[in-house]
Amino acid sequence: MAKQFIIINVFFIFLIQSCTKIIPISDLVFKDCLVYSNNQPFTGKYSLNKENQYILTKVLRGRMINEKTFINDLLLMEKKYDSCGSGYQIVYGLKGQILSEGQFKNEKRVGSWKYFKNDSIYFVKF
Helix, strand or coil, rough: HHHHHHHHHHHHHHHHCCCCCCHHHHHHHEEEEEEEECCEEEEEEEEECCEEEECCCCCCCEEEEEEEEEEEEEEEEEEEEECEEEEEEEEEEECEEEEEEEEEEEEEEEEEEEEEEECCCCEEEE
């Protein structure tokens, strides 16, 4: 009985997440580091298309949670926000390997960043 309950719960979680509607950025209002839709804090995903670049951002109760940037369907960058304009960023290469990672604040790199080249890790302070 418990296994059936777990399987059903996992199915419903998968169903709910896969049915998330992605709306265009033009349908949203950005004010004071919050995202609004119909004058209410937005929860869901929004997208932005620029030529061959596609940006997908997840928002929860008006606050950006994470943002993924794709070029030609390849993940190029991922940002995880912990506050307005601040968080942790990972930059990927064209083969999916991590090129660099570190903190950002006000959308700019801060602190010590790791850069991966060949079999080495380099640290750069911003």
